[in-house]
Amino acid sequence: MAITRDLMFVDTQIKGLTNAIALNLGDATAGAFKIALFQDSITPDASQTNPAYGSSPFASGEVSGAGYTAGGLALTSVVFEELPGSPGWMRWDFANPSWAASTITDAKGALFYATGLSNRAVLFRSFVQTYSSQDGTFSVNVHSDGACKLNVVGPLL
Known part of the structure; x- marks a missing residue:
């Protein structure tokens, strides 16, 4: 098992786009x-049916330690919009999450999930390598283009 790449969960995206679930990536409600942090003991699967925090593979392998609570942190300043200055690109973005005064060991990736949809998994990001904090601040720095950026103009193949 290993975290090797970033991925969006196909089942979540299809069900959201077909209104089978009420996925609103622009929901800025607190x-x-x-975001929950995971060690390299899991293998996320983009094709998993009904992926969710708390169910396999996200039922184990979550980091632990001082300053970190199971389930992670609530995202703030959430937006789903056209990327400013980049017509044809949309992004899902939020403020950089951080855990102050934390001791987190070997975080390798992060699961982003919707709490109001039975903890439905939306996106998984790999950190490529492991990161830790020792009684300090552990931050996840989101790219200025957002945590997820999609091109919606051609070529699409």
Whole structure:
């Protein structure tokens, strides 16, 4: 098992786009989305049916330690919009999450999930390598283009 790449969960995206679930990536309500950190003991699967925090493979392998609470942190300043200055690109973005005064060991990736949809998994990001904190601040720095950026103009193949 290993975290080797970033991925969006196909089942979540299809069900959201077909209105089978009420996925609103622009929901800025406090706590609508969370980020949980995981060690390299899991293997996320983009094709998993009904992926969710708390169910396999996200039922184990979550980091632990001082300053970190299971389930992670609520995302703040959430937006889903056209990327400013880049017509044809959309992004999902939020403020950089951080855990102050934390001792987190070997975080290798992050699960972003929708709490109001039975903890439905939306996105998984790999950190490529492991990161730790020792009684300090552990931050996840989101790219200025957002945590997820999609091109919606051609070529699409």
